[in-house]
Amino acid sequence: MDIRKQAEEIVHAIGGKENISAATHCVTRLRLALNDESKVDQEALEQIESVKGSFSTNGQFQIVIGQGTVNKVYKEFVVITGVGESSKDEVKKAAEQNLNPIQRAVKTLADIFIPILPAIVTAGLLMGINNLLTGAGIFYNDASIIDKHPQWADIAGIINLIANTAFVFLPGLIGWSAAKRFGGSELLGIVLGLMLVHPDLLNAWGYAEAQKEGDVDTWNFLGLEIEKVGYQGQVLPVLVAAFVLAKVEQFLTKRVSDGFHLLVVPPITLLLTGFITFVAIGPITFAIGNFLTDGFVSIFDAVPAIGGLIYGGLYAPLVITGMHHTFLAVDLQLISAIGGTFLWPMVALSNIAQGSAAFAMMLATKDEKLKGLALTSSISAWLGITEPAMFGVNLRYRYPFFAAMIGSAIAGVTITIAGVMAPSIGVGGIPAFFSILNEFWPIFFVGMAIVLIVPFGLTFLIAKFKMRQEAQ
Structure with a gap:
């Protein structure tokens, strides 16, 4: 791959060096503050060999390139544009000029909660391990591991203390x-x-x-x-x-x-x-x-099906706007007030749904570049990181994204009616069941089956239908 040529093509596709206010990169993406995002030629950008996807969030235009390659492209990008290397904070500050007041408020919440998220997610995972040790009926009928093996009780107590520290x-x-x-x-x-x-x-x-x-x-x-x-x-x-x-x-x-x-x-x-x-x-x-x-709880108590349908179905669009970060505060408030959250389990299922839709595209398409991107991004989504699948595959073709929303909405209704709760925010995607109260595991697994099957089936069928039409 000619890295210099790749960087030149990217600069041209995003409207030239005059359209770039600041630029940095993370492990996989170029992160740009552009003066006018309407000047981006999306079609030309997607045709570039090194580009695996692109999206705009919080005033930043981000181009997915991939680990190992992005830093090489960035070095050439800086030389070509003359913008100078910027830190992530500098790019964030430059990008704020593109945000309206509501977006700025949402970004402020995101900037506060994202840095502490690793501690909260870790606590949720450790609570899941504690649930395995103390939950009755998981491995033994009407008894827990520590009931049958008391020598594990103190270990469970230490794990619980470590897990609860972040919330205390x-x-x-x-x-x-x-x-x-x-x-x-x-x-x-x-x-x-x-x-x-x-x-x-x-x-x-x-x-x-x-x-x-x-x-x-x-x-x-x-x-x-x-x-x-x-x-x-x-x-x-x-x-x-x-x-x-x-x-x-x-x-x-x-x-x-x-x-x-x-x-x-x-x-x-x-x-x-x-x-x-x-x-x-x-x-x-x-x-x-x-x-x-009390308002959230009363709504979901009165009409759980509607609550599950709306939140389960619309969580993915919230991610596009960045609004999903505001619900971190709601989750934490629910955990404090009622001992758990009924919102986060739907988030975990939405992650899986996006991965399932991307995986279907991997099997349906004949485009080798898309196959590779869809496979890696679907695995990432199944492990809780949905942005590569959403922005690199599903939103590009639209119908996989809507198929994922449909599957997530159905699953949201299913688990909300059953009152599924998580004692903490945990690891998203398929491992999420560790952070769900164990008495809700059976119905949560039903929800997981829905978001694995429905988005995959809908996406695969539509993709094959479209390919058949194009062939004619």
Whole structure:
């Protein structure tokens, strides 16, 4: 492959070097901030030998090239265009000019939650392992592994502690990520988050019962009675508090000399933000979070089939817009409020559906380049990473994408009616059943069968029909 020629063809297809604002790359993709994405010649781009797909998300135009090749193409790309090598953050900043206010809000949430996602997913996987050890009826009738083999009980206890840590101290993780995103001190963000789950505070999970018994301690702050309640597992309180902390810190930093910065800015920032959080931010956002959670739960309780049909079917389009990141906060809020999420299992099935549609294209097509891309991307989707399958194959031909949506919608209705729950966000795709409560495994496997068979069957039949028409 002539790498120089490949880079030149890509530059020409995306509207020339004048259309490029900034450029970087990741393991598999060129990530570009373009001045005008309407100038991209999509058809010409897809004909380039090294290009395996392309898509636009969060204001960035991304071109899938592949591991090992992308860095070589990028080096030639930089020489040809003269844009200079940029970091991912610089490209993100340049790409923000292409976003509307709603997209910017969604991107802000994504920037906060994506960095902490590995910890949450790991926790979900470890909870799945703990479920295998403690769940009755999986390997023995009406008994668990630790019932039959008590020597495993302590190991299960350690695994459970490790798995729960990310959720017990979730405000600390969000505090770090949110403070960083809003331009504040990451260390102060961590302290702020951990402050909201301090052992001296009443655990949020026991608040309702303590309130019923009238056993909630209070502070007297300038005549106000403030309940000493923690915010374990809560999302909104620490998000808003981290925003306030960052703004207070920025305000003070501009007005305090460097010589007194350490003695003045961090203490006043943390003290002021802490008071505001416990007096106003915490109680208000706690109530809002519970209201939103109750709303979601009541909708899915009242009409689970409609909820499953809509969320199961429309999750994939949400990924295209980036809106799916907003539901991470909803999942975490549900986990905190009701002990699990009924949304995430549908996400896992949507991943599998996209992989099944791409796999059908691999078997149906005679295009060797598409065969290779469809095979690798379908395996990736079955393991929870859907972007290569969606943007490289399914959206390019459209009908595989819609077939995947249909299969995902049917499966969503099936598992939602049955009340399938996951105690945590886990690994997506086929391994997802590890993160599903074991009593729901049978019906979840039915959902998996639906998203394996329906998208594959529909895509394969339509592909063969289209090829027959083209042959005539």
